[in-house]
Amino acid sequence: MPRLSVWFVRTALGYFAIGFTLGALMLIDRGVPLGISRTRLLPSHIEFLLISWMVQLAFGVAFWILPRFRTGPERGREGTAWLSYVLLNTGVITAAGGLTIGLPPVVPLLGHMAQGAAAGAFALHAWPRVKIFGAQH
Numbered sequence: 001m002p003r004l005s006v007w008f009v010r011t012a013l014g015y016f017a018i019g020f021t022l023g024a025l026m027l028i029d030r031g032v033p034l035g036i037s038r039t040r041l042l043p044s045h046i047e048f049l050l051i052s053w054m055v056q057l058a059f060g061v062a063f064w065i066l067p068r069f070r071t072g073p074e075r076g077r078e079g080t081a082w083l084s085y086v087l088l089n090t091g092v093i094t095a096a097g098g099l100t101i102g103l104p105p106v107v108p109l110l111g112h113m114a115q116g117a118a119a120g121a122f123a124l125h126a127w128p129r130v131k132i133f134g135a136q137h
Helices: 003-031 038-065 079-101 106-129
Strands: none
Touching: 003 038, 003 079, 038 079, 038 106, 079 106
């Protein structure tokens, strides 16, 4: 498995553990009051599980599994894929932190914009590797 895929998958699993823990804390707080604000934790829980875990895992597997090139670097220019990794994680931390701490709405917005840019960067990297099944390119 390529190094970038390992980073994507390991980071995804870390976010899964954090999101799972936040969800567990919110559930425990319903029965045994812990003094935490479930409304403050819910946005981070959603960011970590839906964006961080699922998207990051999909990017990591896609980077690894998409067809490779026969000439040149086998996975193309990896710089845009690495950029998507950095943008995605920066966006998740910014959006989740901004929503949890209660920062001005522009902070989570910037985080979500970074996540969108990460998707664009990954699509830019992956698009040349998407081929028709059986095509000999």
